[in-house]
Amino acid sequence: MTRSALPGLAIATVVLIAGLLLAFTVGRYPVSLGDLAHVLFAKATGQDTHVAPAIESVILQVRGPRVLAAVMVGAALSVAGTAFQGLFRNPLVSPDILGASSGAALGAVLGIFFSLGVLAIQAFAFIGGLIAVGLVYMIGSAVRARDPILILVLTGVVVGALLGAGVGLVKYLADPYNQLPAMTFWLLGSLAAANVSDLLPLFGPVAVGAAVLVALRWRMNVMSLPEEEAKSLGVATGPLRIAIVAAATLTTSASVATAGIIGWVGLVVPHLARSLVGPDFPRLLPAAAILGGGYLLLIDTLARTAAAVEIPLGILTAVVGTPFFIWLLANMQRTWS
Amino acid sequence: MRIEGRDLTIGYPDRVVGRGLDVGLDTGEVLALLGPNGGGKTTLLKTLLGLLRPKAGEVALGGKALSHYSIRARARTVAYVPQVHIGTFAFTVETVVLMGRTAHGSLFSRPTAHDRAVAAAALERFGIGRLAQRPYTEISGGERQLVLLARALAQEPQFIVLDEPTASLDFGNQGKVMAEIKTLATSGHGVLFTTHDPNHALRAANRAYLLRDGTRIAEGTVDSVLNRERLEELYRAPVEQLVDPETGAVAFLPR
Numbered sequence: 001m002t003r004s005a006l007p008g009l010a011i012a013t014v015v016l017i018a019g020l021l022l023a024f025t026v027g028r029y030p031v032s033l034g035d036l037a038h039v040l041f042a043k044a045t046g047q048d049t050h051v052a053p054a055i056e057s058v059i060l061q062v063r064g065p066r067v068l069a070a071v072m073v074g075a076a077l078s079v080a081g082t083a084f085q086g087l088f089r090n091p092l093v094s095p096d097i098l099g100a101s102s103g104a105a106l107g108a109v110l111g112i113f114f115s116l117g118v119l120a121i122q123a124f125a126f127i128g129g130l131i132a133v134g135l136v137y138m139i140g141s142a143v144r145a146r147d148p149i150l151i152l153v154l155t156g157v158v159v160g161a162l163l164g165a166g167v168g169l170v171k172y173l174a175d176p177y178n179q180l181p182a183m184t185f186w187l188l189g190s191l192a193a194a195n196v197s198d199l200l201p202l203f204g205p206v207a208v209g210a211a212v213l214v215a216l217r218w219r220m221n222v223m224s225l226p227e228e229e230a231k232s233l234g235v236a237t238g239p240l241r242i243a244i245v246a247a248a249t250l251t252t253s254a255s256v257a258t259a260g261i262i263g264w265v266g267l268v269v270p271h272l273a274r275s276l277v278g279p280d281f282p283r284l285l286p287a288a289a290i291l292g293g294g295y296l297l298l299i300d301t302l303a304r305t306a307a308a309v310e311i312p313l314g315i316l317t318a319v320v321g322t323p324f325f326i327w328l329l330a331n332m333q334r335t336w337s
Numbered sequence: 338m339r340i341e342g343r344d345l346t347i348g349y350p351d352r353v354v355g356r357g358l359d360v361g362l363d364t365g366e367v368l369a370l371l372g373p374n375g376g377g378k379t380t381l382l383k384t385l386l387g388l389l390r391p392k393a394g395e396v397a398l399g400g401k402a403l404s405h406y407s408i409r410a411r412a413r414t415v416a417y418v419p420q421v422h423i424g425t426f427a428f429t430v431e432t433v434v435l436m437g438r439t440a441h442g443s444l445f446s447r448p449t450a451h452d453r454a455v456a457a458a459a460l461e462r463f464g465i466g467r468l469a470q471r472p473y474t475e476i477s478g479g480e481r482q483l484v485l486l487a488r489a490l491a492q493e494p495q496f497i498v499l500d501e502p503t504a505s506l507d508f509g510n511q512g513k514v515m516a517e518i519k520t521l522a523t524s525g526h527g528v529l530f531t532t533h534d535p536n537h538a539l540r541a542a543n544r545a546y547l548l549r550d551g552t553r554i555a556e557g558t559v560d561s562v563l564n565r566e567r568l569e570e571l572y573r574a575p576v577e578q579l580v581d582p583e584t585g586a587v588a589f590l591p592r
Binding site: 086089090091144146215216217218219221222224225226228229231232233234235236274278279280282 | 349350383386388408409411412413415416417419422424425426427428429432436437439440442444445446447448492
């Protein structure tokens with residue numbers, strides 16, 4: 001009896017579709033499913049629409065970019081988390097393990113501190129994430145050790161702490177009335193400001209990173225074995241590790257640059273995906289991407305509809321993620337190892 | 338084909354474990370590596386596998402320096418069976434065995450139908466085809482060892498190197514794995530394994546290599562090398578030799 005991946009992928013797809021329908025229809029300006037279908041169909045076929053222009057604008061200009069951004073960020077963080085959990089042979093690892101988020105955070109608060117524009121702040125965050133991981137990788141490789149993976153993780157923790165101190169310093173020095181609230185808001189994560197111009201800078205790096213990870217999907221199975229075993233199976237672990245880290249860092253940094261710090265997604269979704277389709281990367285990666293997109297979309301819809309003011313995404317993902325994680329610890333034996 | 342270490346100095350970047358070691362193995366032959374803990378067995382094993390670079394001397398595989406092989410070409414010629422471990426993720430037994438096919442594919446490829454056929458045949462050979470869709474994490478230790486043997490076989494190598502293949506197995510499974518090692522030699526593989534039990538060397542190996550403090554104590558056919566005096570010298574401990582009066586089979590016990 002071969003366990004098929006199809007039921008699991010179908011469940012993930014249902015979550016994504018449910019997320020899409022909810023995200024487009026629910027909110028301060030409710031949209032009916034009929035209007036949604038009509039507008040999307042008309043847009044796709046180039047016809048004129050007969051719905052109110054306000055509704056069309058809500059669907060295409062207000063919610064559309066935000067929905068696409070949520071799906072991409074959720075998918076990107078989940079795919080990166082899946083890759084890192086395999087690479088570090090540890091199911092408790094998340095995409096920021098090598099300092100991508102801390103580096104992006106420092107870049108972003110510096111951008112805000114110097115009163116730069118939104119695009120510049122995003123670029124600072126993106127580059128900050130890349131630099132942080134590059135630094136961690138160089139330090140980790142310079143330390144000659146028998147267990148390069150362990151050294152890499154520890155270096156990530158140490159450098160992450162240092163970058164955290166940097167963020168603290170910049171916040172301490174920042175103007176408490178203008179800059180500090182902006183920094184706090186950014187660090188808590190939000191898609192409220194996502195617009196059409198955000199989509200391409202997000203999509204490019206995410207697509208490149210995800211394509212590399214998908215291309216290497218079978219090798220990633222082998223990379224989750226102990227180093228010497230992977231080598232003896234014919235895998236050049238050193239270069240492959242660099243490729244995987246670079247690809248996952250690209251997707252993570254682009255996501256964080258767009259949406260701020262959103263924890264938990266990259267930790268929780270890979271587990272959910274694994275429970276749906278098993279740990280085999282060729283089926284796990286697409287499942288994690290689809291499920292992660294749907295998951296963050298649902299969380300983001302909750303963030304903008306649950307209360308009179310928007311709840312920061314980072315807070316909601318933690319509120320949802322913590323109980324899940326406790327459940328995970330209690331059921332660890334079943335889902336992995 | 339022959340794998341051969343000549344005048345090897347083995348060790349890690351910060352220390353030397355053994356010097357002046359010559360060791361060779363032909364296909365169709367089983368060599369057992371015996372010695373006390375810390376004597377250099379695992380270090381020698383990893384050097385022959387190409388996982389550690391010799392600090393001096395050379396490992397040659399089929400007359401060509403092992404260091405000149407690509408990592409993939411090496412994996413298609415020499416397979417490694419590590420000590421049984423559970424692993425982080427619950428891959429199916431089939432996926433674990435398919436990983437043995439990695440060196441036969443390209444960087445971006447996935448297992449083909451042919452790879453699946455080879456993996457299935459390897460599982461069948463060890464009588465564990467029924468386990469194919471079970472999670473590797475949920476089968477017994479003896480079954481895991483057989484799965485790792487099947488993975489090594491799926492690499493279609495000339496040589497199979499095993500690190501203490503019987504260490505974590507119960508009595509019955511120890512016998513089973515020893516028997517499988519013998520059949521690997523009859524099917525043309527060269528097999529090298531380390532063990533703490535001289536009786537396993539007697540059972541499964543043609544030759545034995547005794548290693549203490551990074552120095553070779555003796556090497557030769559198991560009958561000529563494995564006797565009470567040599568083992569006492571090897572382990573610096575008193576040894577008792579038992580002989581079955583009916584079959585003449587020999588066994589050793591620590592005293």
